[in-house]
Amino acid sequence: MPVSRTMSSKSSQENSEDESESPSPDDVLKILITTDNHLGFAERDDERANDSLIAFEECLQIARDENVDFILLGGDLFHDNKPSSHIMLECINLLRKYCLGDKTIEFKLISDEKVNFSSTVQSNPFPWANFKDPNLNIGIPVFSIHGNHDDPSGSTPLCPLDLLNSCGLVNYFGNLSSLENIDIHPLLFRKGQTNLAIYGLGSIRDERLHRIFLKNQINLLRPTNQPDDWFNIFVIHQNRVAHGPKNYIPEQFLHEFLDIVIWGHEHDCRLTPEFNTVQKFFVIQPGSTVATSLSEGEQIQKHAGILHIYKKTFKLQQRPLQTVRQFYFVDINLSDHIDEKALKTLSNSKLEQKLDKILTDTIDELLVRAEKEHTGHPKQPKKPLIRLRVDYTGFDLFDSFNDIRFVQKFSDRVANAKTMINLHKKREQSLLKSHEIKLDPDAIKISNDQFKNAQRVEHSIQTYFDSTTENNRLRLLDEKSMLAALTEFIDKDEVYALSTMVEGQIEQTQKFLSNQIHTDDVAFLEEELKRFKMLQNVDDDQANQRRRDLLTVARKERLKINGDRSYNDDDDDDDLMVTQTRRTKNDDSDNENDDDDAFEINSMRPTQKRTQVSTTAGRGRGRGRGRAKATPIATPRGKRKPF
């Protein structure tokens, strides 16, 4: 059942009139919101290959049935920044099927599209929204930022959304030309009496964005003409949950004038708007439409949202998706099922039989439940995903539990039979064992803290190396490079990142030794090695470039083996640090000053002193058919760095 809720945003909270009014549909912007569709996830798994496409299609179907004005995506439309041709084709087919058509566009986009859509590497030859293109017949425009999976990468940073943008199927926004002093120009929509500003920021490495926020270098530009009449939405794709001190974006970093933050990247569906009492805005986290991991959060019912905006108020309808593969996550604690007495008296094989029965019964129950809870939608897959997290602390004999034989029993009924069972032991237990094999207690403590605070492993390793004694540090390899490789391995599945980084460093070290040192004195050599390693273990441009180069080698290595994953071999140097360099566009717009929608945009952030930037906006056009050129509008004057 769709849940419907009405909220009034801060500036109208005193104004109850807005809530009692029943607005005319001509004044209400209706937007379908969804994020993290991860097209192409598990593409090579016969069972699950189409899951991501099916769920995305359902979202598009809802958009069409609900007659929304447009679709807003929060990033990670694709699971990969180089999706396979198959996935790209299916995506294009879906967008073409659902988003093209004769439906009338009933809103106006009145911001400077040259600035909004200056996302491509080359100067964008089509700097206007797709529905204004006289050669395209768009019924439902799609607006999207990029996520961390489909982010721009390569020497000319491109992402799959650039392709869809050039096809005229998606309006890609929120890509920045520079990461210094970020100015975010909103998309400005007008429908009847409603004015909506949407700010978008494509995914940036969290630590980096964290730093940018701390330096107060993010500036959301607001219309100076009646700025309070605008409903303000910010779409971002970052960690919301802290994975380390700087590895997320705290809500209090975001600007207070916002009404809603649409938060992509987090996969748990938390579509019910959550009010931040300090910042006085709502956060809406749509979550993913396909489970990309077997974690607890992914089993929450997945939804698409339909956001209704009327003046300064909004309403959110939640539409549970009917085609998403069912997923059941269950925790089992063996000590709840097998008592100490049994453990002492029963033979190992009897105990194994007992374990087998506990797991089998649980799975059988879940399968019955899955059948009952199946939506009946013809496209919803029949086999569910199941994850049993089994705590076997105290039952060491199950270390050798033969789960391969066990899972075979279910391979016809469970989509992920091979990954169904996750045997784990309580942390404390494994720590005790670790002490026995004399692991560094500092490392154990840090890893324990990491586990408690759910930090990222790279962070813990960095903490360890920063604090440990010289004897415990790596002798040959530099730690910063190894962390860069580890991050790449974890975040991007770059399977050769670690081996390439090790080989590359060994090679560099050998070169250094053979070029500069001519001695047999081992002690001296060791000193020199140490010195060379220290020189390498820095965070300067040169060192970072060297790391990037090696990671590029790793990527090429992988592409050589999985050649089918790449459609552009020249474009495969992945930029670890997400520096996005782009030629600045030559802005040779003839500034056409239409009068009635004209307004000014200024900077709202007081810390950065800036003369008011006055811009003029062109008349918004519902559909600019017959015009070869989009309305040139809002060319910021007196700004040194245009997008």
Ligand SMILES: [Mn+2]
């Ligand atoms: Mn993401």
